[in-house]
Amino acid sequence: MLEINNLSYVVPGKNKEPLRVLEQVSFSAPGGHVLALIGPSGSGKTSLLRILAGLIEPEAGTLSLRGSDFLKQPLHPNQLGWVPAGDDGLIEHLTVRENLSSAAMLRGAGSTRDEVISRVSHVLVTVGLENIATERTSALALPQRRRLKLGLALVADPLLVLCDDFTVGLDVRSEREFExxxxxxxxxxxxxxxxxxxxxxANLGAYDTVVVMNEGYVAFHGPARAVPHYFSVPTYDEVYARLAKRPAQRWGDSWMKHREAYYAAFKLGGSAAEKLSAGDEDPGEEERTLLMQKEDGSEEPESRKTTVDETRPTLPLPGLFSQVQHLVKRRWSLLRRTPKDWITHVSLLVGAPALAALLLLPNLKALKEVRSGTSAADTLWPASHTASMIVLIQILLVLFMALRLGAREISERRAIYERERIGGVRPFAWLLGSLLFMLPIVLVQSIWMEMFLDIVSGGLPGAGLPKLVLPALSGAAFAAVCLGISASANSKESAHSISLTVLFANVILCGGLLGLPQVLGHIVHPFVTAHYGWSGIIDSMEKTAFFSPIDKLTRTWFAAPNIAMTMLGVHLLVGVVLTYVGLRQRK
Known part of the structure; x- marks a missing residue:
């Protein structure tokens, strides 16, 4: 039995009165029961579902399942099946079976391959998708996507299944099928x-009982056949218009007055009492209805009685390492199946070093002459400027590639993450999975760029280790920062826009183009990732002929390589913390 008692929820108002979304909501539902939660938009239906799912906390009231208050002791993630309103929580480039198998592996610990296959096959049959199990999700029609969405909620065999607007947008026939x-x-x-x-x-008769909500109040709970009588209307379609004729609180008070009588009449609980219509509350009302005829008194059919002969054990969640391992494997599979993404990464891997090399070529001769010992000003100064600029361009290109990875990684998949988080996937698992996917790509891109430019130029100035490590660390740190932005932003467009703004600030403020006043530079540069990648490599040129002209050309302090590496590590850590905080937030 699910029991909801006096549940209230208030949204604090900004410079206005708090909004009371739910007001002392009470009803119950036994096992084996399908309940319709209906009401006009803004009646509190979704808020109630989100409270049941543990996504928001009520102001007051109790929720119990099997006699246990799950406001105090939250439900195990595998006891809950959440079917959100949107269709963007599906993984488009996986097949129907792969979507379900992925959900099963993230939610079930210790399952063998055969057990996962068996569980997924059972769900496929239940939701009617066994004939298209090998189709990619992107090719599914809307009704099939809805079936898959329900299937994802069922892979853990939950006790409580919550569906938010599951049939919205479907035709009448499909609505009947889904009910x-x-x-x-x-x-x-x-x-x-x-x-x-x-x-x-439509089709309210398909549900065991119906709860009618109006502006946060329960206006009725009982069988669908009793709804027209209670609201004094000839058809279901006129219920909402009838609700609008009386303040919501009066409907709530009226239901509390007549609830026990209806519960007794329809064997929903409570004590026996005379059956009344809500219209009888106002003696002068024209739309008074006749009292409902006494029910035949027959017992509920055996097929409709809820008898739990055995309690199925709740499926345990896999450990952190298992979840991370699956998320990383799945992410690489998705990259392989998305030509647009992997072609972009390959293009950047080839194109970014080629672009940097083209910018290097005009002064390549001067670089070689300075390395051979030439100290003439007309050779040394252009060569030093080229060395400084090619390091800056290299760092900025690495940051741009890191942005393309980090800013999209969570923001584009937020709906998938939210669905999987409700199902028990840990935020830290998603964080580690994202990092373990991004960082190898960033490291390969940055290291290959440095090696390519060294080969083309015959050896760029600077110490070998800083030249190799600092671009890689810069990319990793900026990817983590962009990942943090991605996790905190409200949309993928917002994440990309903010990340581009941060990249632009890195271009202007890193000190490679023009230096800030020294005092201001010491205040600003700790926040600028590009500064440490660029200046750390420049500082490693201190014992070469290139350093003195660069030092005179730019009024920027240069971080020693070890300091630069430490600060980039700090930026990486800040990005990781921002990502974790963003993943902990509900969107």
């Missing part, structure tokens, strides 16, 4: 409860 599907899902496990929040008033 029948929800009944099949409830029947698949005797103690399972399915709640569907919807604005639709």
């Amino acid at each position: 029948a599907l929800l009944k099949l899902v409830a029947a698949d496990r005797p103690d399972r409860i399915v709640i569907h929040a919807t604005d639709s008033l």
Whole structure:
């Protein structure tokens, strides 16, 4: 039994009165039950589902399942199946079976391959997708996507299945099919409860009971056949118009007055009492209805009684390492299946060093002459300027490639992450999975660029280790910072825009083009990733002929290589912390 008692939820207002979203909501549902949560937009349906899913906390009230208050002791993630309203939580480049298998591996510990296959096959049959199990998700029609979305919630065999606007956008025939599907899902496990929040008033008879909500109040709870009588309307379609004729609080008070009578009449609990319509509350009301005829008194059919003969154990969650391992493997598989992404990475791997080499070529002769010992001013100064600029260009190109990875990594997949987080995937697992996917790409790109430019130029000035390590560290640090932005931004467009702004600030403020006043530079540069990559390599040229002209050309202090590496490590750590904080936030 799921029991909701006096649940209230208030959203604090900014410079205005707090908004009371839910007001003393109370109802219950037994196992094997499908409940429709209906009401006009803004009635509090989604907020109630989010409270049940543990996504937000109520102001007051209790929630219990199997007699345990899960506000105090949250449900195990595998006891909950969450079906969100949006369709963007599916992984487009995986097949139907692969989507379900991925969810099963992230939610089930110690499962053998055969057990995963068996569980996924059962879900495929339950939701009616066994005939298209090998189709990619991107090729599915809307009804098939909805079935897959429900299947993802069922792979852990949950007790409580919450569906938010599951049938929105579907035609009438598909709506009927999906409501029948929800009944099949409830029947698949005797103690399972399915709640569907919807604005639709069509096919209410397909549900075991209906809860009508209005501006946060429960206005009715009972069988669909009783809804027209209670609201004194001839058809379901007129219920919302009827609700609008009376303040929501009066509907709530009226239901509290008549609730026990209806519960007794329809064997939903409570004590026996005379059955009344809500219209009887106002004696002068024209739309008074006749009292409902007494029910035949027959017992509920055996097929509809909820009897839990055995309690299935809750599937344990896999450990952090197992989740990270699967997320990294899945991310690389998705890259291979997305030509646009891997072609972009390969193009940058080839094109970025080629572009830097083209910018290096005009003064390549001067560089070689200075390395051979020439100290003439007309050779030394152009060569030193070229050395400084090629290091800066190299660092900025690495930062640009890191931005393309980090800014998109979480923001484009936020809906997938939120769905998997509700299913028990740890935020730290997603963080590590993202880093272990990005960092190898950043390291390969930066190291290859340095090696390529060294080969083309015959050897750029500077110490070997800083030249190799600092670009790689700069890319890793900036990728982590962009990942933090990606995790905290409200949209992928916002994440990309903010990351580009930060990259532009790195170009202007790193000190490679023109130096800031020394005092101001010491204040600003600790926040500028590019400064440490660029200046650390320049400082490693101190014992070469190139250093003195560069020092005179730019009024920027140069960080020693060890300091630069330390600061880039700090930037990397800051990015990791920002990412973790962003992943902990609910979107």
